[in-house]
Amino acid sequence: MLFIFVGVWNSVSDLVIGLDVGTHKICTIIGDVRDNDIFVVGVGIEPSRGMKKGIVSDISALTAAISASVHKAEKASGYLVKRAFVSLAGSHIASINSRGVVGITGQRGVNLHDLDKALDAARAIAIPHNREVLHVVPRSYSLDGQERVRSPLGMHGFRLEVEAHIITASSTSVANLEEAVRAAGIHVDRFILNPLAAGDAILTPEEREMGAVVIDIGGGTTDLAIFIEGTVWHTAVLAVGGNHITNDITYFTHVPFETAEAIKVQYGHTQPKHIDPLETLVVEPFGEGLPTEIRRVDLAAIIEARVQEIFELVKREVKRSGYDGLLRAGAVITGGCAQLPGIRDVASATLGLPVRLAKPERLTGMADILRNPSYSTSVGLLRLGLEMDSVVESPSQTNNTLPVSKFGKIISTFFRRLLPDDED
Numbered sequence: 061m062l063f064i065f066v067g068v069w070n071s072v073s074d075l076v077i078g079l080d081v082g083t084h085k086i087c088t089i090i091g092d093v094r095d096n097d098i099f100v101v102g103v104g105i106e107p108s109r110g111m112k113k114g115i116v117s118d119i120s121a122l123t124a125a126i127s128a129s130v131h132k133a134e135k136a137s138g139y140l141v142k143r144a145f146v147s148l149a150g151s152h153i154a155s156i157n158s159r160g161v162v163g164i165t166g167q168r169g170v171n172l173h174d175l176d177k178a179l180d181a182a183r184a185i186a187i188p189h190n191r192e193v194l195h196v197v198p199r200s201y202s203l204d205g206q207e208r209v210r211s212p213l214g215m216h217g218f219r220l221e222v223e224a225h226i227i228t229a230s231s232t233s234v235a236n237l238e239e240a241v242r243a244a245g246i247h248v249d250r251f252i253l254n255p256l257a258a259g260d261a262i263l264t265p266e267e268r269e270m271g272a273v274v275i276d277i278g279g280g281t282t283d284l285a286i287f288i289e290g291t292v293w294h295t296a297v298l299a300v301g302g303n304h305i306t307n308d309i310t311y312f313t314h315v316p317f318e319t320a321e322a323i324k325v326q327y328g329h330t331q332p333k334h335i336d337p338l339e340t341l342v343v344e345p346f347g348e349g350l351p352t353e354i355r356r357v358d359l360a361a362i363i364e365a366r367v368q369e370i371f372e373l374v375k376r377e378v379k380r381s382g383y384d385g386l387l388r389a390g391a392v393i394t395g396g397c398a399q400l401p402g403i404r405d406v407a408s409a410t411l412g413l414p415v416r417l418a419k420p421e422r423l424t425g426m427a428d429i430l431r432n433p434s435y436s437t438s439v440g441l442l443r444l445g446l447e448m449d450s451v452v453e454s455p456s457q458t459n460n461t462l463p464v465s466k467f468g469k470i471i472s473t474f475f476r477r478l479l480p481d482d483e484d
Contacts, residue, residue: 069212075101076446077141079130079246079436081237082130082149083111083280083303084396084409085437086125088141093446100425102137105131113280114150116236123243130244137318145445146241147252147437148194149281150301152230157199158182161221170203170212174220176421184225192234194251195227197292210290227253227295241470252444253280254437255285261440262285262394262418272389273372275407276437277397279303282370286383294381298373302397307365314353321357324400330367331402332360367403371410378411390414398433403447423459 090102106129109286127307159180164174183196200211203217212220218267229251238248241254259274268287276283279302286294295396305328309320335357342351374391378384390413397403398417408415419432420439429437 064235070455075139077133077139077442077474078438078443078445079126079141080435080441081111081122081126081241081404082108082278082437083114083297083301084278085434086129087435088129089435090133090137090139090141091425091442093443097422098427098442098478099384100423100430102133102139103426103429104132104134104136105429106269108279108454111280113301114148114278114297115152115233116240116333117229119236119240119243122240126241126244126246130246141246143247143249144287145252146237146248146484147230147254147441148234148237148259149254149278149283150230150233151297152233153194153227153253153295153297154191154229155225155227155295156185157293158185158226159221160184160224161219162197163316164216164218164220167220169214169216170220172213175213175222177224177355178220179224183226187228190231191228192231193226194224194234194253195256196419197225197227198224199225200289201305208289225292225294242321245461252441253283253295254297256292257440257444258283258436259285259287260444261294261436262392264341265290267392269366270389271386273374273378273391273413274389274394275391275393277301277370277393277395278437279396282374282395284374284377286378286381286387288386294378296377298370298377298383300370300373300385302395304370305363305397308362308366309359312359313343313352314347315343316346320414324363327356327359328363329356329360329401330406332357334402335360345362351354355386363400364406366431367397367400367406368410370397371407375411387413390416392416392418394418394436396434403413439461 075090075092078089080274086106086108088104089100092099106125109125110118116122134140147446160178162177162181164170164175178194200223200463201212202221203209203212203215204219241248255274255276258276268290271288276284282294282298285292306317306320306324309324310317329335337357339356340353341356342353343349391411393407393415405415420430420436
């Protein structure tokens with residue numbers, strides 16, 4: 061999935077563009093990000109081709125789909141897309157927590173250079189040669205043994221320690237996606253992880269603070285991000301999503317994938333007990349001359365089993381993180397599969413947490429279609445990209461590091477404490 065900053069036919073200094081490249085769809089959004097809302101001036105949606113479980117499987121097909129989506133948004137808005145921030149998903153995403161320690165030498169307290177050095181120390185971990193650092197997110201600081209310091213800038217001390225969440229990605233997967241985007245005529249500025257963008261679009265400040273897990277169920281993957289004390293503590297991508305439900309339906313009904321997807325959207329339900337046992341629907345399976353009648357309650361049973369499996373995997377990952385006891389705000393579900401009737405109850409029963417379904421809010425302009433859980437990541441990329449683009453590059457920045465100093469005085473907010481890998 062992508063976020064894009066652009067050069068246009070007219071001035072675009074106040075506009076940002078999100079390009080969501082997923083397994084199921086590609087969505088380009090052009091909007092003006094304001095304090096209280098996002099004014100959408102252009103949208104382009106195209107079926108995705110050449111992506112499987114968040115990984116490029118056909119560069120040519122993906123490039124054509126990206127080009128078509130971007131062209132639709134350009135035609136609707138009159139702006140020309142030239143640059144992009146790219147949001148990643150896929151089972152190749154991994155994360156680890158690390159600590160960095162530095163001595164404080166200044167007489168005026170902790171400064172931005174000290175924060176840079178602490179993050180550099182945390183980032184100095186051994187990773188395989190075929191992986192690269194995507195984000196380094198400061199979780200908390202300690203100063204001379206004082207724990208849980210949110211922002212130590214200006215505070216006096218001798219020893220500064222940072223606990224950071226480091227997200228890595230497969231270099232090959234990143235390179236393939238970058239090549240597909242560049243072939244569509246878009247320059248890639250930076251890569252951003254999907255659930256971070258989704259979290260920005262749907263979480264309330266209270267949920268971020270109290271502890272919540274964002275569950276973004278897309279077509280090919282289910283993306284997780286655990287937010288505690290205002291920042292992200294754990295991330296993961298599970299290689300299972302809505303397409304697996306559709307595949308189960310194809311086995312049961314013997315219909316093409318596209319037909320099974322339509323059946324899921326129109327007749328799908330996650331709880332058979334709420335379906336009339338006598339209700340049926342007619343399908344046309346492969347290799348038969350006559351339509352076949354199936355019971356909707358049987359369809360719901362198939363969907364329920366797969367949805368329960370997805371949330372069991374989520375529960376296992378949350379428990380593996382060690383933060384399952386800190387999620388006082390529970391779970392927030394979004395993504396295309398969040399629209400399945402009854403999914404909130406299944407999630408709550410499986411996870412043992414309070415669950416809220418979420419979609420993007422505070423949208424104006426050409427935004428009717430975007431008020432849907434499917435577009436949480438797309439919309440979240442707009443504000444996240446603007447936040448990241450609003451800061452000034454540090455002169456001491458290396459090719460692979462975006463230091464804390466890039467975020468200046470606004471480091472206290474989460475997304476300005478997000479440290480993405482910079483290729484420039």
